[in-house]
Amino acid sequence: MVICIGKSLIIGGLFIKEKNMINSFENENEFLSNFYPSLISDGTTIFPTVEHYFQASKTSSLTEYAAIAAAPSPGKAKRLGRKCSLRLDWEEVKDKVMYEALQKKFSIPELKEKLLNTGNEELEEGNWWHDNYWGNCHCIRCNNIQGKNMLGKILMKLREELREE
Numbered sequence: 731m732v733i734c735i736g737k738s739l740i741i742g743g744l745f746i747k748e749k750n751m752i753n754s755f756e757n758e759n760e761f762l763s764n765f766y767p768s769l770i771s772d773g774t775t776i777f778p779t780v781e782h783y784f785q786a787s788k789t790s791s792l793t794e795y796a797a798i799a800a801a802p803s804p805g806k807a808k809r810l811g812r813k814c815s816l817r818l819d820w821e822e823v824k825d826k827v828m829y830e831a832l833q834k835k836f837s838i839p840e841l842k843e844k845l846l847n848t849g850n851e852e853l854e855e856g857n858w859w860h861d862n863y864w865g866n867c868h869c870i871r872c873n874n875i876q877g878k879n880m881l882g883k884i885l886m887k888l889r890e891e892l893r894e895e
Contacts, residue, residue, distance in 0.1 A: 752848060753856035753866075761844050762853065762885060765804040766840060770834035779804045780831045788820055788842025828864075829884050836888055839877045845889050853882040853889075 740763040764780040775795075777783040781804035785797045796813040801807035817823075834841050854877075855865030866877030 739742040750850065751852045751854060753852075753854040753868075755855055759848075761841055762848075762855075764831075764881070766835075768838055770831065775799050779807070780828075780835050782833045783834070784808040784828060785814075787831075788816055788824075790817045791815055807850045825880060825884070828881065828889070832884055832888055836892065842892055845885065846892055847891050848889065853885045855881040 744794075752759050752762070760766055764784065766780075767778060768780060770777050770780065770783055772783065775786070777786065777799055782799055782801060785801075785807045786798040788811050789795055789798070791814065794810070798810045798814065800806050801810055836845050855861070857865045857867050858869050860867045860869065860872060862872060862875050862877035864879070864881040866879050866882075867875065
C-alpha cells in the first residue's frame, strides 16, 4: 500500500525520506530521538536520555523527579512524566527545557558531529502516536493536521548555532 501524506510518502508502513528532509528519527537518524542514550546532567542528577531529563523537569516534587530520573527506560520515564504533578509554569517553560536538554545532548562531540552532518535537511519528528506538538503525526487520523514539529525546529535552531561556534 502506498500513501502520500503531506510531504511524506509511506509505502507498506515505512516512511520514505523526502529529498532534503529527515522525517523519521529511526535507524541512522536514531541519534535525533530523545530516547537515544546520551548522559546529560542538570548539575546534580545524571540522566540517561533527554527523555528522562525532560519528563523529570515537569515536576516540582523531588520524589517524582527522582523516580523519573531513575526510570529503567525512556518509555517508562515518559509514562511517569504523564502521571506526575506538573509544575505550575510547565506550559510556559517546556520549550526552553527541551532546548536546554538538547543543548546538553549535542555538546557531546560525537552527537554534535552527527547533528552537523545532517547538513541543511529539514528535521521532522515524524511519528504515529499523534504527537503534533513536538512532531508531525503521519497516521490516517492526523492526515489533515500539520504538526508544529517543535522538536525538529529546536534541533534545526541548535544545529545552526553549533555551525556558528
